Amino acid sequence: MSKKNLTDAGVKNQKPPKEGQEEHFDLRLPGFALRVSEQGTKSWIVFYRIGGKQRRLTLGRYPALKLSDARKEARAALDQVDLGIDPAEEKKLKKRKALEQPNNFEGVAELFIERYAKKKKRTWAEDERVFKKYVTPYWGHRPLDTITRSDVVALLDQVEDDHGPYMANRVLATIRKLLNWALAERALIEVTPIVPGMSRGKEVKRNRVLDDDELKAVWNAADEIGWPFGPFLRVLILTGQRRNEVAGMRWDELDLEAGLWTLPAERNKSERIFEVPLSDMAADIFKNSPRIGDYVFTSGRIPKTGDGKPRPISGYSKFKTNLDDKSKVTGWRLHDLRRTVRTNLSKIGITEHISERVLNHAQRGLDAVYNHHDYRDEKRHALDAWADRVGIILKGDPGDKVVKIHG
Template sequence: MRKKLTPKTIEALPPAKGKRYEVWDELLPGFIVRVSSKGRKTWHLCARINKRRRRIKIGDYPILTLGEAREKARSIMRAAQLGRYVEKAETEDESGASTLGELVPQFIEFYAKPRNKDWKGSERILLKFSSLYSRPIDQIKRAEVVRVIDTILANGTPYRANRALAAIKKLFAWCLDRGTIEVNPTAALKLPTKEVARDRVLNDRELVVCWKAAEAEGFPFDKFTHMLILTGQRRGEVAGMRWSEIDFERAMWTIPAQRTKNGTQHTVPLAPHAVQILQAVPRFLNSDLVFTTSGKTPISGFGRHKARLDAEVGASDWRFHDIRRTVATNMAMMRVPPHVIEAILNHKTGIVSGVAAVYNRHAYLEEKREALEQWAGRIAELISKEASSRDASANSASLTNKGMVVSLPTGTS
């Protein structure tokens, strides 16, 4: 990271949570303070000497104050530019400064966590490059990164290879911005696999079977799956639903910004059927979580739940996220306007943008309610039709078993 180094800043720097980290001075280019996991602070200078980039250890804090260390750094830079600097034992090759393994925790802490809610996913995907963790960051070659990506591809996971490359490219770009490296070896490196946007939509039969199969699961997955279908919201948002987010009087669910993918507070009107489902959910004492089996954490085990649904649906090529696309597709068929569908899904696609997006933040509430109630009615209709069809089949089978065959008059359809 870069900061204007002051005595107060230096004093307040916390010990590293993982490996050491560095803070680069905004006033004097190349002047750095390095902080270890034990809180030790050392002064360094990165400078080009005799046409080679070097890291020079200046001394330790507080033995050398900020002013003294900065002045010593200036003297070294001045001598180097005049060709008078003589390299000493304290000079380190810049390549030995920080390894990839040392920089990954810093990248996660200072870059990924503040910007990405799925920073743990980034942390996991960067483990794919653990074979390079011992390598100095500026010695890692483009070919080495490509070899790791090729290994992931060879394991039959092309999309994971894309995610891994995207993660390491961000890390190298972050290092370049901080001045840790001079050249990004992954610059202009293309994704190994062209991704095809998913277009899977559950048909009416699959939707009904999914609903009924979830019903047979019992709490909490029955009501969780039903709310997923009725609201069209993301799996994590529904699974993490809080009682404090629900206004039963107004039949409204407000998802706070910190729980939405795009960081924008989202209001979801609840159809009467959705309200009935939530009112039937058992509550854990002193717990704000709606879907939980412990009262402490939201439900998990979606993979096992999905496998059981697959067996009933008769297909495994769908994901929970495809339910959102199914809801949107059906709403479009019901002639719900695109901007209302986008508002229900909490998408930012440019249909409403600029100043209008700011002033329309709380708009379309009634339109969203009408669309979601219409959708809930459609679900009820599909389930009712399926039940009637099942009853009719059962009656027909019963009559046949009794030897009663009913013939329709000629011409009757």
């Protein structure tokens, strides 16, 4: 045991004992010490007396917990002792509470997102949005085991009336997954109230493709909408990529000199690195975009919680309503732009297997197992040809004047 004024440099350079462990007490704060083991592990501890007995509280390990922060925690613990509170018991109580499973729907939904969805679903943010917008306002404080089949029916009726059968089925699928997880993995309920046959009719497979006049109107409406959703929309059109993948685009994924956007595996549906060659028209959008933080498409708004940095865009519904109003094009979704791009790639003569790779669709069979060619040049040729076609559409040439390009 030694006593000295603990400093950052001294703690960093403190050598371990030959055997066992030793403690180095801080002269600035009585009871506060650095414990070093013979293996070199360094931990922060604080000794105190309460109820006539000496106790010890481990605050954390160095360097994960810095000296200045460890001193603050030690001082806070000693302040609790002065009030007759045992900080070690308080710490145990907090741990027990953290391990307690929530009972109401809102708490279970948060637990589901943290412990399941974020680890296993790339679309976890959409699940979280569904809960907050469509479910929690009605079931938030309800104990999970009190939610009945009739409650589910009533909720789906409400969603269907307000937002249509498609969204009602999305809500059903999301709460079904949560309830199955709560049943099988958390033992929070004994039975799920969801049974077969609760979906709101068979969904019709979508086949909406924007024609040339509609595409032109939507493109031009982007000017009126402005940053960030206007450029975001145009990138969707020029690349044919998925909405969330474009919205979450980061500047460090772009190489504008090479004209390439590289999507990391964890950010795209294929779960592999995917390259999107950028046409000159697409690259110009990025070159003329403001840089506000790490994300390309951001309003610059900083959320109250988090790392204090601007987040990527959200609020697609409001944007889409505004877009429909300005373009006068209705009855379509942002995802229909992918179908529109795919259809036009065929129109201009791009072969099927290249068109599918441009859209990053999953490859099947032996091709998926053995063919690992990146098709960068072929995809670049296809997207350059598509950008040329967009340019022709914007100039107002008739839609039937399509120049086929071998791809």
